[in-house]
Amino acid sequence: MSRVPGFGRIDRSRTVTITVDGVPYTGHPGDTVASVLLAHDVHPRTTSVKYGRPRGITGAWTEDPTGLIQVEEPFPEPMLLATTVEATDGLVVRGVNGQGRLAEVADTARYDRRHHHCDVLVVGAGPAGLVAARAAARRGESVVLVDDRADPGGTLTGTETIDGEPSPAFVADVVAELADQPEVTHLQRTTAFGHYDDGFVLALERRGDSVDGYGLRTRQRVHRIRASRVVVAAGAIERPVVIEDGDRPGVVLASAARDLLHRHGVLVGREVVVFTTNDSAYAAALDLHEAGAGVRVLDARDEAPRGWARACAERGVAVTPAATVRGTRGEERITAAVTGDGTEIPCDLLLLSGGWTPAAHLVSHVGGALTYDETLGAFVFGEPVAGVEVIGAANGTLALADVLREAGGAGAPHAPAEDDGAPPRVLWRTEGDPARQFVDVARDATVADIARAVGAGLTHPEHVKRYTTIGTAHDQGRTSGMLAIGILAELTGRPVAAMRPTTFRPPFVPVAFAALAGRERGDLFDPVRTTPLHAWHVAAGAEFEDVGQWKRARHYPRAGEDMTAAVLRECAAVRTSVGIMDASTLGTIDVRGPDAPVLLDRLYTNMMSSLKVGRVRYGVMCGNDGMVRDDGTVLRLAENRYLVTTTTGNAAAVLDSMEEWLQTEWTDLRVRLTSVTDHWSIAAVAGPRSRDVIGAVFGDLDVSNDAFGFMTWQDTVLDGTPVRVARISFSGELAFEVSVASGYASAVWARLLAAGQAYGITPYGTETMHVLRAEKGYPIIGQDTDGTVSPHDLGMSWAVSAKKDDFVGKRSYTRPENRNPLRKQLVSLLPTDAATKLPEGSQIVGFCADGRLPAPPVPMLGHVTSSYHSAELARPFALALVKGGRDRVGEVVHVPVEGELVPALIGSSVLVDPEGARRDG
Amino acid sequence: MADLPVPTLPWAHPLESRRARLEDVSAVRQELSAPVAAVDLRLDPAGAGPAAVAAVVGGPLPERPDTWTALPAGLALRLGPDEWLLTSSRARPEDWEFGVDEAALAHGGSAVDVSAQRTSLRLRGQRARDLLASCCALDLRPASFPRGRCAQTLLGQSAVLLVAHDTDDLQLFVRTSFAGYVADLLVDAAHDF
Amino acid sequence: MQLISCPWCGPREEVEFSYGGQAAVAYPEHPAALTDEQWARFVFFRDNPKGPFAERWVHAAGCRRWFTAVRDTRTHRFVSPSEVTS
Structure with missing residues (x-):
């Protein structure tokens, strides 16, 4: 065991058992998978993606480029870092070689989101973030504080002194003070992964499956935080120095070894060589020494920092200045470090520290420019970004005393300054074989690869990144990105300051799609809109179809019926007796005001001002391009009031467009528009016996043809409730539409069903409605049209007014293209075998005079837009858009169906009751 | 208009089928408002x-x-x-x-x-605003959205009209066809309260 | 998720809005008097500047009012008319 008594913040009173690669290991709450393994002296080993070289763990948190694992239990998740997965009882993981495995079963865990609004968002609960959050809270600001680790404190190890007390006590005090503030939200295990416009930050909270104190609740939560000010206190990331065979297991970042010791009580090695370019690694050297390791420090600088050298001397840690490590020896694990002069120092752990790179990501996300800091050897924030502050190590401020001052201002807590420190040396790599100097160990990319990129003429870091793939792995180059730029500068002989670093983009850490989706999956993926009759449809056994966001009953199959059989039965019922359909999804707009007739005359191709009160007219709306956008009926309710219906899918778009005309173009018109789609429920009662049904339910109505003519409406009352009945037909049959305030829809529907029982009233769905209307050649906008079809193309020149000076689209009809006789026109197609249902969307081709297909490419004449079996015609039929179609009536064309050419006869678009004899019953 | 008899036709609340599920949520009281x-x-x-x-x-x-x-x-x-x-x-x-x-x-x-275009839910309780904030991006903090404020905005992907009656008393109007979606969304969100 | 300021409802998330394209493209007074090309220009052609662009937006999920806003197409940032120099 490499667990050291007296070190670590794990809960030693309890144990957890995890299984790694089939072997059970015990650890403690507070452990990660990595720390459990290292505590058992198991150095998790993976194989590198390109060269198959052994790889171990090199970091202690999200900066680790190598220690990828696959979680199998409690739920499969690929490509997580052993250093970031908390050890929980029952966890089962295995190491992965570059590629994980997605679950093959649905994830039943819950994921959700929360919205927050605050004055200040502080990212990072290290010393800088804690102090900044406390200062903001004391100013009375509302604060959200997020931190990605399990506990607050960041890089504080517990050995520091702040305001005269040990740092853990200081952290606990600040956390307690924040917890007392109602305006403060403090979230641990929460990673701010993206920073977007206007102070908007997304953060992922890992709530765990059974993490202590969390229970079985939402596994992950995305916090959507809108902050007036974002304070980035995300710290800095240590980078190594690139050395030969520096990818060998047992080569670890100095800060990671220290973190593992103080957080988890794990000593990663017994014989330790520390190679550093800066002061920070000395703390690691001393702490590991205190924990029982033999430690030697090689400092790349000509002189070791005096204060640290003194401390080392006192404790018996050897320090060699002006020394470098060139490479490593060993097989599966390091056995020796090779120094610059060729000496081999036996060791089982080589700690590297090549300096610190500020975690610039969240500023880079919002376009913050970075500038090179020569002393630090890293890019720091250059120009200020409005609403964003960067403090602490993220700002390049590394010493604790300075960090506290920067974060806390006048009332900042105090920490003793480190004495006799020395500036870092910027060193990207030591002497060695470039082909064995790994820059990005996750991608197996070496200095030789960068040299090859330069040789190929690439000099910009963005280009080199893509050529070498450095920085494109799961870690996004946290430790390797800066090194690659430094080495690129070296190889091209240009100053680093002249380089523009690559842009960081969200997410900062990998985020599961499930977390992004939140609760928007399954039934909540998209709003499901239902009519008040939905429960009735369900009980009646309806099959549903999605129309926009609506669930509409498509047909009502009886036992043993497929859709074809059910629809044929429903069609026959409407054509011979009576059927009833829920038409509540139709968009309805109340149009009011003295200029309502003017507005509708401008928007519809036909005349609406001449419509008499009490009457109904079908209308077509087009765009400026003259193409059909929508159609529907218009009821004139009063001189200054109309009720406009739109197609189900277009209701919102039509209303928006009408408002746009009114609000931005014709602002002088005195018209108001109100959506009443959900207010009105509409039952369509259709068929030769519909008059009997309506007459029976609404005793006050005279439903005779003379008193209640086609395309008129009347108001009536049913048991004290107002009802509107209109004679509108979308099937060619005698038909009525009954409208009532939606709360009464079920009651009215029940009355209609009861009254229709004598006639075998049959509920019918949208599929049946489609067949019935297609038999009559009525187009469905969006099915038989696609935005390139004019009213003339649909054979609806009768609906285009010649009298009006202008209406939307009119001018386009005189464009030559709209007068082209070869435009596609709506016609019917009857497959001559009277048996084949032509698939919708099929292309249509014509034979040459000699009865053969033209040479390829065969010209396409058009396509099938609607196709059904007809009960009335006792055969399949289709509607199609065909070039010059109306002039081709009587011709036979061909439709490829499953490799065969099916001949089909072009006919007029109206196949049933062309003279319109049935509409009056 | 005044001579109409009192309606006797049965009226149905658009959320009747979800009443029990809404009432099951304990953290935030969700009541179907009368028409x-x-x-x-x-x-x-x-x-x-x-x-x-x-x-x-x-x-x-x-x-x-x-x-x-x-x-x-x-x-x-x-x-x-x-x-x-x-x-x-x-x-x-x-x-x-x-x-x-x-x-x-x-x-x-x-x-x-x-009258029948929208239906409404009353949400009462200390966590009513938190519940809404799990589905709504509007700033619903009491100081930003105090009694007397209302707003048309999105709850999940549905348009709603939110009304602040008090710090822990809010009302939500929603188009009847979207009401089921909104109720399901709130019941789902309340899971973790 | 950008915020867009509705003149009536204040700043709201961009998903509450729908886009209406270039603002101030007036419907021609007498469409019939235009040549085919002039009409086609009105129907099909819009500016596509790099920089400030006056656009129409509608607060679709809110008050349903259309309004004009100036957005810098290089940054997506909305600018007040006084900031527009070019």
Whole structure:
């Protein structure tokens, strides 16, 4: 065991058992998978993606480029870092070689989101973030504080002194003070992964499956935080120095070894060589020494920092200045470090520290420019970004005393300054074989690869990144990105300051799609809109179809019926007796005001001002391009009031467009528009016996043809409730539409069903409605049209007014293209075998005079837009858009169906009751 | 209009089938509001129109968009520069429309009965705002959205009208066809409260 | 998720809005008097500047009012008309 008594913040009173690669290991709450393994002296080993070289763990948190694992239990998740997965009882993981495995079963865990609004968002609960959050809270600001680790404190190890007390006590005090503030939200295990416009930050909270104190609740939560000010206190990331065979297991970042010791009580090695370019690694050297390791420090600088050298001397840690490590020896694990002069120092752990790179990501996300800091050897924030502050190590401020001052201002807590420190040396790599100097160990990319990129003429870091793939792995180059730029500068002989670093983009850490989706999956993926009759449809056994966001009953199959059989039965019922359909999804707009007739005359191709009160007219709306956008009926309710219906899918778009005309173009018109789609429920009662049904339910109505003519409406009352009945037909049959305030829809529907029982009233769905209307050649906008079809193309020149000076689209009809006789026109197609249902969307081709297909490419004449079996015609039929179609009536064309050419006869678009004899019953 | 008999036709709440599930949520009380008469009033805010309507509905209309005022038996919610939603738990929808419309007409306005266009849920409890904040991006902190405020916004992917009655008392109007989605969303969100 | 300021409802998330394209493209007074090309220009052609662009937006999920806003197409940032120099 490499667990050291007296070190670590794990809960030693309890144990957890995890299984790694089939072997059970015990650890403690507070452990990660990595720390459990290292505590058992198991150095998790993976194989590198390109060269198959052994790889171990090199970091202690999200900066680790190598220690990828696959979680199998409690739920499969690929490509997580052993250093970031908390050890929980029952966890089962295995190491992965570059590629994980997605679950093959649905994830039943819950994921959700929360919205927050605050004055200040502080990212990072290290010393800088804690102090900044406390200062903001004391100013009375509302604060959200997020931190990605399990506990607050960041890089504080517990050995520091702040305001005269040990740092853990200081952290606990600040956390307690924040917890007392109602305006403060403090979230641990929460990673701010993206920073977007206007102070908007997304953060992922890992709530765990059974993490202590969390229970079985939402596994992950995305916090959507809108902050007036974002304070980035995300710290800095240590980078190594690139050395030969520096990818060998047992080569670890100095800060990671220290973190593992103080957080988890794990000593990663017994014989330790520390190679550093800066002061920070000395703390690691001393702490590991205190924990029982033999430690030697090689400092790349000509002189070791005096204060640290003194401390080392006192404790018996050897320090060699002006020394470098060139490479490593060993097989599966390091056995020796090779120094610059060729000496081999036996060791089982080589700690590297090549300096610190500020975690610039969240500023880079919002376009913050970075500038090179020569002393630090890293890019720091250059120009200020409005609403964003960067403090602490993220700002390049590394010493604790300075960090506290920067974060806390006048009332900042105090920490003793480190004495006799020395500036870092910027060193990207030591002497060695470039082909064995790994820059990005996750991608197996070496200095030789960068040299090859330069040789190929690439000099910009963005280009080199893509050529070498450095920085494109799961870690996004946290430790390797800066090194690659430094080495690129070296190889091209240009100053680093002249380089523009690559842009960081969200997410900062990998985020599961499930977390992004939140609760928007399954039934909540998209709003499901239902009519008040939905429960009735369900009980009646309806099959549903999605129309926009609506669930509409498509047909009502009886036992043993497929859709074809059910629809044929429903069609026959409407054509011979009576059927009833829920038409509540139709968009309805109340149009009011003295200029309502003017507005509708401008928007519809036909005349609406001449419509008499009490009457109904079908209308077509087009765009400026003259193409059909929508159609529907218009009821004139009063001189200054109309009720406009739109197609189900277009209701919102039509209303928006009408408002746009009114609000931005014709602002002088005195018209108001109100959506009443959900207010009105509409039952369509259709068929030769519909008059009997309506007459029976609404005793006050005279439903005779003379008193209640086609395309008129009347108001009536049913048991004290107002009802509107209109004679509108979308099937060619005698038909009525009954409208009532939606709360009464079920009651009215029940009355209609009861009254229709004598006639075998049959509920019918949208599929049946489609067949019935297609038999009559009525187009469905969006099915038989696609935005390139004019009213003339649909054979609806009768609906285009010649009298009006202008209406939307009119001018386009005189464009030559709209007068082209070869435009596609709506016609019917009857497959001559009277048996084949032509698939919708099929292309249509014509034979040459000699009865053969033209040479390829065969010209396409058009396509099938609607196709059904007809009960009335006792055969399949289709509607199609065909070039010059109306002039081709009587011709036979061909439709490829499953490799065969099916001949089909072009006919007029109206196949049933062309003279319109049935509409009056 | 006044000679209509009292309606005896059965009326159904759009969320009736979800009543039990909503009531099961303990952290935030979610009640189906009783139906009210409601009109959508469109009127020029300048001039005498608002005062004329106020005289009919029994209370002043709110002066700023996204605010509401109380009426003797309902709410006057200002939805936009020239639009209000006026509710009454006493009037019959057809009478409510007739009366408001008559007053508005003289000032170039109009009122349309939208009683059945929306339904509403009342959310009560200390965590009512948190529950809404799990599905709504609007700043719902009491200081930003105090009593007297209302807002048309998105809850999940559905348009809703939120009304702040008090710190722990909010009301949500939603179009009837979206009501089931919104209720399911809230029940789902309340899981973790 | 950008915020867009509705003149009536204040700043709201961009998903509450729908886009209406270039603002101030007036419907021609007498469409019939235009040549085919002039009409086609009105129907099909819009500016596509790099920089400030006056656009129409509608607060679709809110008050349903259309309004004009100036957005810098290089940054997506909305600018007040006074900031527009070119």
